[in-house]
Amino acid sequence: MYNLSIHILSFVLKIFALFNLKIKKGVEGRRQTFKILNESLSSKDKIIWFHCASLGEYEQGLPVFEAIRKQYTSHKIVLTFFSPSGYEIRKNTPIADVVTYLPLDTKTNAKHFLNIVNPEFTVFVKYDIWPNILNELKRRQGRAILVSALFRQNHSYFKWYGSHLKKALQAFEHFFVQNEDSKQLLKSIHITNVTVSGDTRYDRVSNQLVQQNDLDYISAFKQDSLCIVIGSSWPEDEAIILPYINKKASEQLKFIIAPHNVNKTQIENITKKLTVKAVLFSELEHKSVTDASVFILDTIGVLTKTYSYADIAYVGGAMGTTGLHNILEPAVFGVPIIIGQHHSKFPEAKAMIENEGVLSVKNKENLEKELESLVNSSEKRIRLGTKNADFIKKNKGAVNQIMDYIRI
Secondary structure, three states: OOOHHHHHHHHHHHHHHOOOOOHHHHHHHOOOHHHHHHHHHHOOEEEEEEEEOOHHHHHHHHHHHHHHHHHOOOOOEEEEEEEEEHHHHHHHOOOOEEEEEEOOOOOHHHHHHHHHHOOOOOEEEOOOOOOHHHHHHHOOOOOOOEEEEEOOOHHHOOOOOOOOHHHHOOOEEEEEEHHHHHHHHHHHHOOOOEEOOOOOOOHHHHHHHHHHOOOOOHHHOOOOOOOEEEEOOOHHHHHHHHHHHHHHOOOOEEEEEOOOOHHHHHHHHHHHOOOEEEEEEHHHHHHHOOOOOOOOOOOOOOOOOOOOOOOEEEEOOOOOOOOOOOOOHHHHOOOOOOOOOOOOOHHHHHHHHOOEEEEEEOOOOHHHHHHHHHHHOOOHHHHHHHHHHEEEEEHHHHHHHHHHHOOO
C-alpha cells in the first residue's frame, strides 16, 4: 500500500505542477537529482549525508551540520531536501558540497540514490522518515542518527497501522530527542537507543548572539522609538494586530511587519488596511524610512537580525492553523513575546509560557490588552525578556551531546 501510494503521489505531483509553481519546482528539481549526484561524486569520496524536510529542519540541524563539517574536513557533504521551500533558499549553502532534492521514496530510487551516495554516516532531522530509503540504508548496514526528533502520540509509528514506518525507525542507530515524552513513546514500541538531548535550535539561535546583527535601514527606522516586530505573520495574525497598529503607531511607537508570505497579494492586503504611514523594504531606494511608523519587510532572510531591534515581538502562525513560527529567534535577544492560541504542538511554546516569558492571546481585545501592558511598562518588558534569554541559555547544549556520540 505504501509503495503504491508513492507511485500515485508521483503522478499527482506532476499534475499539480501544471498549476502550482512550488510543486513544479519540486518535480523539476527531482528530475535533476541523479544527474547532479553523478556529476558531483565519485566512488572514492567519503560522504556524510544530511537530510531535512524543509527550511525549518535545516535551520534546526545547522549547528550539528556545522560541527560535523568542521570536524570531518576530509569528507564530502551531501545535503538533501524534500520541499522546495528548503532547497530553493539553501541550495547554495556552504555547509554542503552537493545540495539536491531527495528522490521520491520508491524502492528503485532508494537503491539508485544509495548506490551513488553510499554515505559513511547519515543525519536526519526531526521526523522526515522515508521507509524505502531507510530500510535500504539499514540493509547495507549504513550508519544513521535522528537529531532533534519530536514524537507525538498521534504519529503513525504508534498506531496499529504504522508497522511500515515503525520498521523504518530501526535504521537509526541512535535517536536524539527533544523531550522525555518522545523518549517514552519510542520505548512503547521497544526502541531504547535514545538520548534526551533537547532541541538543537537553542544552539542555533544562541550562535546568533555572536553574529553581526546590525541593519542600517532598521536603525534609521527605529531611532529612539519603542519598536514592536511582527514576525512571520499570516492573515489571521494581521487581522488582530493591524487595528492596534492603526490606533497606536507614532514616532514613539513603531512597528516592523515581516509577513510569512512576501508575494504581491499578501503585501497589498496589508498596505490597504494600514491608515498610518508605511514603507516597504523594496521602496528603500527612493523612500525614506525615518518619518514612517510602519516598516514592511517584503523580503526574506533578515528577520532574525531584525529581532535584535525589537522591544516586543509578536510571532505569527498560532492565531490560525498554519503552525507557530520560531519563537526562539526573538527570545535569544531577551525580547518579550506574544503568540496566538494554537500552539499545543510546539513544546517550546508551552515551556516558555510556563516560564512566563511568552504570552498567548485569543483575539484582538486580548492582544491589545497584553500589548498595552508591555508598551506601558519597561519593567515588565525587561522581566519577560530576561526570562526568555535565560530560558535559551538553560536549554542549549544538544549539539555537544550529539557530537560526543558521533565517531566517523
